[in-house]
Amino acid sequence: MENKILEIHSKYLEKIKQANSLALLDEIFLSLFGKNGEITLIPKDFGKLTKDEVVRISPQFNQIKVELEQLIEQRREEVREEKYSKLTSDTIDITKEAQIDLPKGQIHPITQLEHEVVELFSKIGFQQYQAPHIDTDNYNFELLNIPAGHPARDLWDTLYLEEKFDNLDEGKLLLRTHTSNAQVRLMREAGAPVRMMIIDRCFRYENLDARHEHTLEQFELVYVDKTVNMANLQYLSEYFLKAIFGKETRVRLRPKYYPFVEPGAGVDGECLFCKGKGCKICGGTGWLELAGAGMIHPQVLRNGGINPNEYTGIAWGFGPERMAMLKYEISDIRVFKSGDLKALGGIK
Ligand code: DAH
Numbered sequence: 581m582e583n584k585i586l587e588i589h590s591k592y593l594e595k596i597k598q599a600n601s602l603a604l605l606d607e608i609f610l611s612l613f614g615k616n617g618e619i620t621l622i623p624k625d626f627g628k629l630t631k632d633e634v635v636r637i638s639p640q641f642n643q644i645k646v647e648l649e650q651l652i653e654q655r656r657e658e659v660r661e662e663k664y665s666k667l668t669s670d671t672i673d674i675t676k677e678a679q680i681d682l683p684k685g686q687i688h689p690i691t692q693l694e695h696e697v698v699e700l701f702s703k704i705g706f707q708q709y710q711a712p713h714i715d716t717d718n719y720n721f722e723l724l725n726i727p728a729g730h731p732a733r734d735l736w737d738t739l740y741l742e743e744k745f746d747n748l749d750e751g752k753l754l755l756r757t758h759t760s761n762a763q764v765r766l767m768r769e770a771g772a773p774v775r776m777m778i779i780d781r782c783f784r785y786e787n788l789d790a791r792h793e794h795t796l797e798q799f800e801l802v803y804v805d806k807t808v809n810m811a812n813l814q815y816l817s818e819y820f821l822k823a824i825f826g827k828e829t830r831v832r833l834r835p836k837y838y839p840f841v842e843p844g845a846g847v848d849g850e851c852l853f854c855k856g857k858g859c860k861i862c863g864g865t866g867w868l869e870l871a872g873a874g875m876i877h878p879q880v881l882r883n884g885g886i887n888p889n890e891y892t893g894i895a896w897g898f899g900p901e902r903m904a905m906l907k908y909e910i911s912d913i914r915v916f917k918s919g920d921l922k923a924l925g926g927i928k
Contacts, residue, residue, distance in 0.1 A: 581625060582637055588618050589644045596651045602659055609652050619645050686925060689904050690797055690916055693824070694779045697799055697900070700823050701777050706801065709776040711762035713783070714741065717752045723764040723883040724840035732839045737785040739794075755783035758897055759800035760840065763876070766802060767884025772891045773805040779900070790912040797900040804876065804886060804893035810843070813873055813894045817847045821870070824903060825852060832867065840895075841874025847896060852906050868906065871898040 592612060599605045612619045622641060626634055687695070698708060711719070717728070717738075726732045736757035743753060759778040766776050778800040786792040803812065810833065818831045829849055836846040846869045851862035858864040873896035878888035886893075901913050910916075915923045 581622075581629060581633070582640070585622065585637070585641055585644060588612075588622075589648070592648055593651070596648070596655050599655060600659060600662075602656060605652055605656050605659065612648055612652075619648065683925075688916075688924060689908055690900055693900050693904050693907070694797070694799075696824065697779060697820075698777070700820065701801070704775075704819075706775045706777045706803075709762055709766050709778050710780065711756070711759065711765050711778060713756055713781060714753055715756045715761045717754055719764055720754055720756050720758070720761040723880065724760055725877055725879055726839050730839065739783055739785050757784055758782050759798040760895070760897060762800060763802055763840070763880060763895060764884045767804065767881065767886050772886045772893075774802065775804075776802045778802075788914065790914070793901065793913050793917065795917060796913075799898040799900055800895065802876070802893065802895045804881070804891050806891060808875075808892045808894055810845070810875060810894070813845065813847075813875075813896070816894075817871070817873070817896070820898075821847075821849045825849060825907065828855075830856065833873070834867075834869075836872065836874075838872050838874060840877050840880045841872075842877045844872070844874035847871035847873050847898070849906075870902060871896045873897070 592608065595608055596605070599608060611617055614620065623638075626638065629637065702708075720738075721727070721730075721733060721736075738757050739755040741753040741755070759780055759782060762776070762778045766774065766778075770776065779797065781795060782798050783795055784792075786794050788794065801816070803816070814831070814833055817833070821829050821831050829852075831850070832848050833845040834848055836844050838844040848867040849870050850856045851859060851866050851868050853859050853861045854866065856866035858866045862868050873894065876893035876895050881888040881891060881893060901916055904910065904916070905913060910923075918924075
């Protein structure tokens with residue numbers, strides 16, 4: 581019996597010393613002190629010993645038992661500390677590429693373009709502004725010189741909401757057809773002078789095809805100050821299109837009618853595909869229409885609480901999808917909202 585106890589002692593002294601994980605120490609503990617553990621079983625044989633032997637052996641046994649128990653606990657502490665100091669001293673290079681071969685995602689091309697736009701125009705003092713997606717026909721149409729029954733309403737295929745709200749005395753609710761619904765709101769909020777941009781969603785009741793979507797993005801710009809004029813519009817259009825399509829890109833303004841600008845203009849970029857020579861994509865003209873724009877109509881300024889005798893303004897509305905289609909050579913606008921990762925992920 582004595583020998584057996586000494587054997588257990590020396591065997592486990594070594595085992596405990598070498599154990600380098602908490603799991604291993606748990607295992608050792610169980611094989612010593614578990615239900616059938618080597619230490620647990622020893623006192624069961626005490627009955628076979630003489631009284632003298634029991635008096636001699638049991639204190640020795642108890643001492644070894646306590647010692648082994650303490651050694652396990654001590655070793656547990658050491659293992660915990662080793663683990664912790666390894667964790668705190670180890671450095672992880674988070675810039676290192678993952679070794680696993682995961683498919684790489686990328687930012688949606690429209691979002692990329694929008695980030696570029698925001699950066700470009702923040703640099704020259706334009707702030708981002710947000711207007712509601714669900715708005716009244718007052719802000720979307722009336723205050724922009726497009727009263728009910730005006731033929732210009734035909735330009736915007738509109739989705740109306742049926743809900744009626746008692747406290748709403750500003751007209752019917754609709755999904756805004758353009759970001760121009762922000763114009764009067766922001767003038768009323770910020771007053772003049774003001775430089776704002778809105779890049780956001782609009783909605784139209786469209787027959788869908790390769791060039792028409794029911795949900796589309798617009799990039800609206802509003803710039804009101806004392807001497808703002810058409811030259812600023814030409815300059816900003818060039819600043820914008822050259823940054824997006826390249827320094828060589830030529831830009832022209834062409835007369836065009838919108839009820840909320842006077843004079844109104846279309847902003848054309850030189851056709852990227854034929855470099856102005858005329859091709860199928862630009863209908864042989866050498867130019868692509870990219871935006872509606874103009875000098876903000878005096879009545880619209882007045883609606884926004886700005887005195888048109890003191891201030892003038894320019895505004896435009898570009899179509900980011902249209903621009904991305906040209907930039908990335910995408911022939912169908914529906915790709916952008918398709919969730920087709922092959923098409924969207926493959927665009928550089
Ligand atoms: N809101 C117009 C549209 O959706 C585009 C537009 C035209 C915006 C002229 C403007 C503007 O700010 O001045 O077709």
